[in-house]
Amino acid sequence: xxxxxxxxxxxATTPWExxxxxxxxxxxxxxxxxxxxxxxxKQAPNVRVVRVPCSGRIDPLFVLRAxxxxxxxxxxxxxxxxDCHYSKGNYYCRRRLSVFKRLLEFIGIPKxxxxxxxxxxxxxxxxxxxxNTMTEEVRRLGPFRWQEAAGAAAQQGIAGR
Numbered sequence: 001x002x003x004x005x006x007x008x009x010x011x012a013t014t015p016w017e018x019x020x021x022x023x024x025x026x027x028x029x030x031x032x033x034x035x036x037x038x039x040x041x042k043q044a045p046n047v048r049v050v051r052v053p054c055s056g057r058i059d060p061l062f063v064l065r066a067x068x069x070x071x072x073x074x075x076x077x078x079x080x081x082x083d084c085h086y087s088k089g090n091y092y093c094r095r096r097l098s099v100f101k102r103l104l105e106f107i108g109i110p111k112x113x114x115x116x117x118x119x120x121x122x123x124x125x126x127x128x129x130x131x132n133t134m135t136e137e138v139r140r141l142g143p144f145r146w147q148e149a150a151g152a153a154a155q156q157g158i159a160g161r
Contacts, residue, residue: 018073018138021066022047022131025055025078027085028120035124036131043128044135047075055079056089060100063114072144073113075134077127080118090118112137113144 024030030051036043052058055078066074076097084090097116104114115134119127 016143018046018135018143019071020047020073020075020131020134020138021071022049022075022077023055023058023062023066024049024051024075025085025090026051026053028079028083029055029077029117029127031121032119032123032127035121036128037124039124041124041128043131046135046138047131054084054086054089055093056084056086056091058093058097060096060103063100063104067109067113067144067146070146072141073115073134073138075115075117075130077117077119077130080120083120109144110141112141 022033024033030049033049050062055076058076058078063074063076076093078090078093079085081090081094094116101111101114101116105111115130117130119130
């Protein structure tokens with residue numbers, strides 16, 4: 001799918017690019033993303049970062065809101081389990097989001113559009129790799145249409161009764 005932009009001087013057709021929302025822990029993954037950038041590692045510019053104090057503070061509604069507002073995919077990332085700046089935050093996140101993944105599939109959001117990764121502040125290379133891999137996979141999937149997915153899930157729920 002292409003998007004046409006018009007300006008007074010020129011008309012250009014640009015290919016569709018995925019919009020990925022990254023909800024990142026300030027202490028680890030955000031620092032890893034910063035390291036990737038300052039190290040000038042090649043990474044796709046498709047991730048829009050939302051910084052949170054700890055992955056344990058991530059409300060699953062943040063993910064739903066990102067999809068509802070046009071995100072094609074969502075990446076949640078924090079400290080490795082056991083290395084949380086706030087002791088147990090990433091354990092809470094891991095437990096909460098493992099249940100939430102099943103809910104996403106139930107409401108029609110494919111599992112390929114939601115990822116959870118544990119990336120430390122020293123793993124800038126891994127952050128760049130995760131971003132590049134996720135961008136390519138979402139690009140293959142195409143744009144995500146929230147209304148179509150929600151409508152199909154509702155129809156499936158009605159038909160399943």
